[in-house]
Every structure is written in structure tokens, then in C-alpha cells.
Amino acid sequence: MTKQLNVLTEEQVNQFLTDGYLVVKDLFSQEDIRTIEDTFEEISHTTVPGLFEPDLSGEVEDPLKRYPRVMHPHRFNDTAKQYLLHEPVMAVLADLYGEEALAAQSMFYYKPPGSRGQALHQDNFYLQVEPGNCIAAWTAxxxxxxxxxxxxxxxKTSAHEISCPELADSTESFTTHYVKPPKDQKAMPVIMDKGDVLFFNGNLIHGSYRNKTKDQFRRAFICHYANASATHISNHYRPLFRQDGTPVDLEINTDGGPCGIEFETAYPH
Structure with a gap:
């Protein structure tokens, strides 16, 4: 990195560049976390067409029907937008990118007890940030x-090209795409404390386990970002935002990625 770092050490940046991920602590205060908890507890009792549509009947067998993920909460909730643009997170991203980051997406996962996980996949298959890459900030x-x-x-799969996915096992994954790890490479768990933030490269293969507990939610606030020098992104993620909230419209990436336009409708992120 030639640009002076603001909040990370060279060792941290080198770990991200080598391994494709980095866990950073203390970017959110306990008050921040409580605010996020309270905000999404309130949202969980509402319906937002196209972005959050829970089954509130009380008669569902699949826990993800009652608690689906919230898509783009920053588009309808000011608190979600505030934390999408959270200055400590944006500062880490600026060090990882070597330039300003643009906020592209927010999500909230409730991951209730008994719910399925998500099959291994790569984020930039969907975001299609070019040139450059997306980075996720996954807050526990x-x-x-x-x-x-x-x-x-x-x-280290951040160094691999974007792969065309196979069909996932629907009994274990709530999404349909599965990316097989390269030969002799295996998925490993990332054990995180409450408030930790995992940053990872858009090519990194990742997913999640089923929630095997009977009484624990595994809530996460997940945001995706693009480098300011990017010119194209998938249409689902526009507009993007600078840290000060100014909207930015990149060009729509229309080529469908490496596997063609038929995958564009999947939109799992």
C-alpha cells in the first residue's frame, strides 16, 4: 500500500490482502449495538414490500418465513443508513481500498434457532463491481x-476468479447457489464476539452453518461497499452513497458476469 494508513496497521492490511479477510474489534460501541438491536426488533414486527416480508401469522414451520433477512434497510430506515455509513467502518474500508469507499448495500439477518444457513458463494458474483471489487463488512x-x-x-480464495455456482442443497441453504472450494481447500469457521466486524473481499468463498441451537438468534448487520474508482455495478445496488450521505450513481453492469444474464434474477444478496 502506498497511501498512508489512517486506522489499520500494515500487518492488518497485509492479512486482508493475503487471506482475503480481517476481523476488527471495537468499531461499534455497546450503545451502537443496542441501537441496532432495538431498530431491527421493531422492524421485525413490520412489513416492507419487496424488502422485508415476514409471515406474521404465527403458524409457520420454517423460522426464516417469520424472520427473513431484511434487504436494503437503509432505503427505509434512517438508523440503518446511519450505520451503513458508520465512520469507523468507512475508515477501515478506506485503508483496505487505498481510497474512499462507497456504500452499496445493507442487510440484516436474524438467523433464528433452527434456521438454514447459506451455501458457499462469492459476493462480487452478484454485485459485479468493476473495476475493483466489493468488500463486505459483516457485524456480529x-x-x-x-x-x-x-x-x-x-x-485465500480472494485470489480466485469468480466461479459459476452449482445448485445448493435446499435442506441446508436458503439460497440456491453453491460455489465449490478449490481442491485441498476447506471452509473454516470465523468465531466472532458480539460487535466484531469481519471485512472480506468480494471473491472470497464464504457461507454459513445452520443454526443448530434451540434458543439463540445469530443476528448480523451486513453491508457491502465498492471502491470509489469503480465505474460499474449491478443495478440492484444503485444508488451508492459517500460517507456524508451524498448519492453516487455508477453505470449499470449489464453483462451478467461470468455466467451470463440468466443469473441476474437470482439476487441472493
């Missing part, structure tokens, strides 16, 4: 581990 609102459905990553 609850401690995440192997029992409650914590995240799985395949280290």
Missing part, C-alpha cells in the same frame, strides 16, 4: 459460532 450483533450458524470462509 450476537456472538457467532459453529452452533448458532456463524460464518464460514475459505481463506
Amino acid at each position: 450483533i450476537d456472538a457467532a459460532n459453529e452452533e448458532n450458524g456463524g460464518l464460514l470462509i475459505v481463506p
Whole structure:
């Protein structure tokens, strides 16, 4: 990195560049985490057409029907937008990119007890940030581990090209795409404390376990970002935002990625 670092050490940046991921602590205060918890607890009792549509009947067998993920909460909730643009997170991203980051997406996962995980996949297959790459900031609102459905990553796969996915096992994954790790490389769990933030490269193969507990949610606030020098992104993620909230419209990436336009409708992120 030639640009002077603001918040990270050279060792941290080198780990991200080598392994494709980095866990950073203390970017959110306990008050921040409580605010996020309270905000999404309130949202969980509402319906937002196209972005959050829970089954509130009380008669569902699949826990993800009652608690689906919230898509783009920053588009309808000011608190979600505030934390999408959280200055400590944006500062880390600026060090990882070597330039300003643009916020492209927010999500919230409730991951209730018994719910399926998400098959291994690569984020930039969907975001299609060019030139450059997306980076995810995955914040643990609850401690995440192997029992409650914590995240799985395949280290160093950030150096691999985007792969065309296979069909996932629907009994274990709520999404349909599965990317097989390279030969002799295996997924490993990332054990996270409440409030930890995992940053990872858009090519890194990752997914999550099923929540095997009977009484623990595994909530996470997940945001995706693009480098300011990017010119194209998938249409689903526009507009993007600078840290000060100014909207930025990149060009729509229309080529469908490496596997063609038929995959564009999948939109799992």
C-alpha cells in the first residue's frame, strides 16, 4: 500500500490482502449495538414490500418465513443508513481500498434457532463491481459460532476468479447457489464476539452453518461497499452513497458476469 494508513496497521492490511479477510474489534460501541438491536426488533414486527416480508401469522414451520433477512434497510430506515455509513467502518474500508469507499448495500439477518444457513458463494458474483471489487463488512450483533450458524470462509480464495455456482442443497441453504472450494481447500469457521466486524473481499468463498441451537438468534448487520474508482455495478445496488450521505450513481453492469444474464434474477444478496 502506498497511501498512508489512517486506522489499520500494515500487518492488518497485509492479512486482508493475503487471506482475503480481517476481523476488527471495537468499531461499534455497546450503545451502537443496542441501537441496532432495538431498530431491527421493531422492524421485525413490520412489513416492507419487496424488502422485508415476514409471515406474521404465527403458524409457520420454517423460522426464516417469520424472520427473513431484511434487504436494503437503509432505503427505509434512517438508523440503518446511519450505520451503513458508520465512520469507523468507512475508515477501515478506506485503508483496505487505498481510497474512499462507497456504500452499496445493507442487510440484516436474524438467523433464528433452527434456521438454514447459506451455501458457499462469492459476493462480487452478484454485485459485479468493476473495476475493483466489493468488500463486505459483516457485524456480529450476537456472538457467532459453529452452533448458532456463524460464518464460514475459505481463506485465500480472494485470489480466485469468480466461479459459476452449482445448485445448493435446499435442506441446508436458503439460497440456491453453491460455489465449490478449490481442491485441498476447506471452509473454516470465523468465531466472532458480539460487535466484531469481519471485512472480506468480494471473491472470497464464504457461507454459513445452520443454526443448530434451540434458543439463540445469530443476528448480523451486513453491508457491502465498492471502491470509489469503480465505474460499474449491478443495478440492484444503485444508488451508492459517500460517507456524508451524498448519492453516487455508477453505470449499470449489464453483462451478467461470468455466467451470463440468466443469473441476474437470482439476487441472493
